[in-house]
Amino acid sequence: MKWHRLIPVAAAALMAVMISPAGAQGAAAGPKESKPVYSYDDAIRESVWVDTRIDGDSDGKTDRVAVDIVRPREPAQQGRKIPVIMDASPYYACCGRGNESQKKTYDANGKPVQFPLYYDNYFVPRGYGFVAVDLAGTSRSDGCVDVGGRSDVQSAKAVVDWLNGRGKAYTTRTGGAPAKAGWTNGNTGMIGKSYDGTVANGVAATGVEGLKTIVPIGAISSWYDYYFAQGAPLYDSGPEWLSDYVESPEARERCKAVQQKLIDGAPRTGDLTRLWSERDHVPDADKVEASVFVVHGMQDLNVRTKHFGQWWDALADEGVDRKIWLSQTGHVDPFEFRRGDWVKTLHRWFDHELLGYDNGIDREPMADIERAPDQWSTDKVWPPRSTDATTVRPGKGAAPGVGTLGVKRAKPGATETFTDDPKLSETDWAAQIDRSTPSKAGFTTQPLTRDLRLSGSSKVTVTATPSTPTAHLSAVLVDLGPATIRDYADAGEGITTLLERTCWGPSTAGDSSCFKDAAAKTADVDYTVFSRGWADLGTYADPGKGRPLTPGKQYTITLDLAASDHVVPAGHRLALIVGGTDAGLIDPPSTTPTLGIDLHRTAAKLPFVGGDKAFARATAGSGAHTPSGALLDGVAEPRSLRPIPGGTP
Structure with missing residues (x-):
């Protein structure tokens, strides 16, 4: 209507x-x-x-x-x-x-x-x-x-x-x-x-x-x-x-x-x-x-x-x-x-x-x-009218797989390499964002000087060279910094069911209007994964049709990252992680490839409220961040779900 x-x-x-x-x-x-x-x-x-x-x-x-x-x-x-x-x-x-x-x-x-x-x-x-x-x-x-x-x-x-x-x-x-x-x-x-x-x-x-x-x-x-x-x-x-x-x-x-x-x-x-x-x-x-x-x-x-x-x-x-x-x-x-x-x-x-x-x-x-x-x-309107897709790019860091995220394009020939490990998930990658690990490539901004809001859907274009005829790619956006969030990985997916009931209308003997209350189930974390995307690299030419890959050949593919609305607060960092199988969220390929990422030809388009100017302001004058290599705390690994779109029936 x-x-x-x-x-x-x-x-x-x-x-x-x-x-x-x-x-x-x-x-x-x-x-x-x-x-x-x-x-x-x-x-x-x-x-x-x-x-x-x-x-x-x-x-x-x-x-x-x-x-x-x-x-x-x-x-x-x-x-x-x-x-x-x-x-x-x-x-x-x-x-x-x-x-x-x-x-x-x-x-x-x-x-x-x-x-x-x-x-x-x-x-x-x-x-x-x-x-x-x-x-x-x-x-x-x-x-x-x-x-x-x-x-x-x-x-x-x-x-x-x-x-x-x-x-x-x-x-x-x-x-x-x-x-x-x-x-x-x-x-x-x-x-x-x-x-x-x-x-x-x-x-x-x-x-x-x-x-x-x-x-x-x-x-x-x-x-x-x-x-x-x-x-x-x-x-x-x-x-x-x-x-x-x-x-x-x-x-x-x-x-x-x-x-x-x-x-x-x-x-x-x-x-x-x-x-x-x-x-x-x-x-x-x-x-x-x-x-x-x-x-x-x-x-x-x-x-x-x-x-x-x-x-x-x-x-x-x-x-x-x-x-x-x-x-x-x-x-x-x-x-x-x-x-x-x-x-x-x-x-x-x-x-x-x-x-x-x-x-x-x-x-x-x-x-x-x-x-x-x-x-x-x-x-008043969603996404806000000032939202604009802004291109950000990964860059080489001081250690393998621990890179930077900004507007400057990496030099030709700059690469990162990781090997798919189907046992590891996005939470494993994010927990070790500042460590050189073989299963992912991570790229972060410096600590932000202003809040930075992302609102809507993102895209990540990756140029990758696989070692096998099949390969999967995952890309996730992470807010690196302490927060109290709903514990979405818990069995209640962010709620705890209480014993008390509230009533919403009249009841009959066979149909009560009174239902158990619920409260927020929270977790204190050091990082929050807030947007994700996955793809089979074999769909590089057509998202609806997979093709065998030629090992050693370079392919370019664009992954759709799911819609979200998230504010990365001042003092936190924004991270992009590229990996293989996101355990529990996609099924692994038949092989476990090693993938080389061409950073010069890899970029993300992110929906910043305020566009490129907002990103520039939030990242201007930020102090240098020295990765500590400490393991960060997040929610538990995502639960493997059966295909029941009613949730827990």
């Missing part, structure tokens, strides 16, 4: 009750906030099965997906229609949602009892319907899971169509009476973390009418980039593992052919096949009509920050209305790291986007960014 198209709604006389935008158009003034005026105990709880109009399991019948609905009873009795908040997920039966892994539950007659999370408890009394969709092949739905493909997206898009009077639904999975959605005005907002948010991205990229906003939390924008980093494989598996993980037991039997297609279409070579192109939402940003509220952890090593960065940039190019929250956490929902502010902000967002209330959220800062645990700043 474009904000400039919004119409003020709701007459002042009806401020005390919920009212649909259609019934209030033309009013001079309207409410600013929906109020909890409807009974949650008396809410209508029902299930329908929506026809997706595709036959994913090839049984000769179009698939139906299960849709569980909870909505206030009073608006329909009063002849008024309401908007819908939807979470379409593959996890409702297999794994659960949220920090407490809640699953849907049903009574003896199959009627829904528990809806995971707080969306129902909080928003239904305020006049919203909540719809929880089981993706095809999961829980009570027909069809097959195709991991981001047409079936996944159509599972949710068909429901949006049905809510807007364009689709068909029935009261049972097979047969059953037709079910109409006459109780809703069709205005739909999709929300969800990870896989759920990824489906929201995919549905928005279809341009479906009636989808007014999406709130993707830690969501994928391109499934190729979930399983590969420019040809370098991740997770030691492909989408077939995830499909098998979430499918219902009966779907596993009927969906073997779909499973095989996932295997055949996603070879571990890292080549960009048709399967991956069909699961890339970024090129379809021009179709997006919904507004987008992005939430992502800047230390998310599951759904990595490249996903929100490339999606955000594409949406910006298309003029899509958008908002963003960036935390210091890993793969964590904002309900667990900023609960009160999050619920308040989400409430205002849905009121504005789905009810049309003029509450001013569209005139507030676009970005909220966590600078230190529980300390937030805002930006």
